[in-house]
Amino acid sequence: MGTHVIKMPDIGEGIAEVELSQWHVKVGDLVVEDQVLADVMTDKAMVDIPSPVHGKVIALGGQPGEVMAVGSVLISIEVEGAGNLKESDKPAPVTAKETPVAPKVEAVVESKPAAPRTAPVCQGAVVAREADERPLASPAVRKHALDLGIQLRLVRGSGPAGRVLHEDLEAYLAQGQSNASAPVAAAYAQRNDEEQIQVIGMRRKIAQRMQDATQRAAHFSYVEEIDVTAIEELRAHLNEKHGASRGKLTLLPFLVRALVVALRDFPQMNARYDDEAQVITRLGAVHVGVATQSDVGLMVPVVRHAEARSLWDSAAEISRLATAARNGKASRDELSGSTITLTSLGALGGIVSTPVLNLPEVAIVGVNKIVERPMVVKGQVVIRKMMNLSSSFDHRVVDGMDAALFIQAIRGLLEQPATLFVE
Structure with missing residues (x-):
């Protein structure tokens, strides 16, 4: 041997x-x-x-x-x-x-010796765990379980080390279980457990990049309200007419198009700043990073040459990259090289956010959720679909007036969607 x-x-x-x-x-x-x-x-x-x-x-x-x-x-x-x-x-x-995936098993360290446990009792998609036992699951899976009204400790995990996956939640629902099947007493049981999770792998890289960005760049944010009624009507019309043959459009490809058009007049936003060499590089190519939440943390796959893409081309590429990132199959090249970033939390977008720059970029455009609100239009109170853009800039490179004018340009393009396609 x-x-x-x-x-x-x-x-x-x-x-x-x-x-x-x-x-x-x-x-x-x-x-x-x-x-x-x-x-x-x-x-x-x-x-x-x-x-x-x-x-x-x-x-x-x-x-x-x-x-x-x-x-x-x-x-x-x-x-x-x-x-x-x-x-x-x-x-x-x-x-x-x-x-580009992080460790699939979180390191769990108990602060004191754990009491002996009996083996969990499994039946199909259901597992009986003790009330203070915290099953392994990503934050996205925990949020999904909460939305579905499922007690995660009752779900059998099929992932490594018994980790609960999204498909395990679906299997649990398919078996006809519900939150009501859990003993009521368990929901009110005292808990004294603690969990420590090592910040390693992808989570450490995210933490380092966020800390580096906030320490090095002079962040400032600008929020603008946008009436998206017209562009939402256009999106619905295009989906009804072409959705079956070309694929459904979300709001994101329209936002990418608005970025491309607005950047023609504001090239200083499509730039990278090398603060060590004190050099700003403005780029003609618009490589849009689309911040994507995955089970292992935030990733930013890149839609390359957005300036040369149609709505459906952008939509298909955004969908492909998001799927690859969430499945941990995006390549290194697909996760680097962006010149400006678009970030959205979708329906969870809230009213206002303060996104952190994706260094060495100098601008990031954040999308908040769409809500219907009464607005005064030509002296009449009408219901309109409204959305905020919460964007951040590097004040070392971008002046406040230019940032405001840039977002106002995007606002004008989205509120008058025909102008997105007028050359």
Whole structure:
């Protein structure tokens, strides 16, 4: 028997160190060639590290959340034959597919020894957990369960380590269960449990980028109210006429089009600021980042060359990228290179928000929810569909007057939608 040592691979692009995000194996596990051993996080993407050999795991080189240098020992595997222990100076090559996803299992640390538990009783999509037991689930799944009126502790999880997924909620509903099936007493039981979650992987990268953006850029926000009645009527008409053949349109492709047209007069918004070199780069190409919430956190896939896309082309690309991001299949290139960002919380958009810049960009346009309100139009009180745009800018680069005029230009385009297509 021998030992095969796998070192932290050189992922390229001058990266000297990466973060170990998650182990998929533990000491004592038998592994086969091409089995994924671990996930490591670079600045932009998660990389799977596969095993080049069959064997038994005898040592792990680090803990999740640890930053490891390229070339350091990642894992040791006992193999048949001599192994490579004496000749493993070169890092193992990377053959894994990169996927921008964070660890699928949150690290849970109890503040005191847990009381012995009986094994959960499962029946179909239902599982009986103790009242103080917190099942593994992403924030999006917890929100979905709340919206459906489902007590998450009653749902059987099919994900890693029993993690509850969206499809588990659907299976639970399909089985005819409801919130009323839970014992009433359990809802009022005292709870003393605590949960600690390591900030690692994608969540750490998001935290670092948000902190960096707020510390480096001089943020200021501008909010404007927009009457979207006309453009919503146009959207409904186009969907009725062309939805079956070309696909349904949301408001987002109209907003992308409005950005493209408005940027012709405000090129300073479609820019990147290198604050170390003190250089502003204005770009002709409009690469719109569309902030997308996934189970692992906020991602910003990029609609490239939005200036050359039709409404349906933009809609299809937005949908494709959002699906890829949520499924953890968006590539590194699809998650980088934006020149201006559009962010929306959809129906949860609230009245006002203060979005954080996506550095090194200098502008981000935030979309709030649409509400029907009485408005005075030509002396008459009428019901109109109203929406706020809550946008943020880097005051080091963008003057307040220019920001206001830019959003006013977008407002004019959306309130008179024909102007979106007049050249």
